[in-house]
Amino acid sequence: MKVDIDRIRCEATALANRNGIDGLSMNDLAAALGIRAPSLYAHVDGLHAVRRLLALHGLAELERGVARLTAGKSGADAVRALMNGYRNFARKNPGVYAAMLPTPPRTDGAWREGVDRLVQTLVASLHGYRLEGPDRVHVLRGLRSVVHGFVSLESSGALNNPVSRDASFEWLVEAFLRMLEPFEVKAPTARRK
Template sequence: MPRAGLDREQVVRAAADIADDEGLDAVTLARVAAQLGVKSPSLYNHVEGRDGLVRGIALLGLGELAAALREAAVGRSGLDGLLAASGAYRTFVKDHPGRYTAGAVTASAAGDAEHEAAAADVVVVLQGVLRAWDLSGDDEIHALRAFRSAVHGFATLEAAGGFGLDLDVDTSFTRLISALAAGLEVDHA
């Protein structure tokens, strides 16, 4: 019988907090149970083992990332929208590394429609941000890949302490996104 008041959302949020603080590898049933003050077997009433925990973290992270991107980009377009969305993406990676890894880096299980829909929601927001460049087809896909690669690379390097030189990192990031935007202006015909 599930502990009174304990639900799937609480279990997943506890696991997500552990993933953010200690890394995704630190997420175990025993660690989450200890965090919640319950025995490990009771978690099976809410998630399907460790895989269920990681899947829950992925869904939570993707939903939160999409919401952060949407909030940052609303009412903005062009370079302003791109800078706002990329800044929100960067902040999310820094603030929620475990959620980000589970959702945006780790591939979903084949046929997991819920995970695929959550990932697609992030893409839809980014498509909206890129709408100012009037891209379609392959050009839009290339632009989405470039955006994700640029921001993911920068944010993960930054989070790992990869920018050791005493030079403003925010300026470097702004220049990166501005260069990306300039590249989107190129005629792809």
């Protein structure tokens, strides 16, 4: 089977999600592709390039997923869909998600564009709220922190109490929505005649 960037990304995704991003190696990737490790370097410059490939892929997948899940929704419904979709993506793609976390280098335009597209989609899903300037940044950071923190604890096995993790996450989402209430755009009420 031909080795190309798409196949490398596909195999690297499977390995990173199974073994963790730190468990990804060029030797394992080459073996999964059925080639020798030196041959892999004809396609990618090394492990950093593979991780970048995973980061770009993950950012695009998460952005498309968020856009799909929040389409036609606004306000609390959009935020619920966004937070649950974000959590599900991170849970199903732990290695790819970990590759997405570092801040992209200033010189990497494609990576920065991927981050910017995701942020634009996140902001668009919050259109039911009046968020400007620093408030928008605070809300985006808070949203990401809630989801990332929960997923990180969940994946590490720290949340093994018999109380449902899904119920706990739902509780957190609802608490986050209560925090957003002062920013909610209210529909105009009909005036009495």
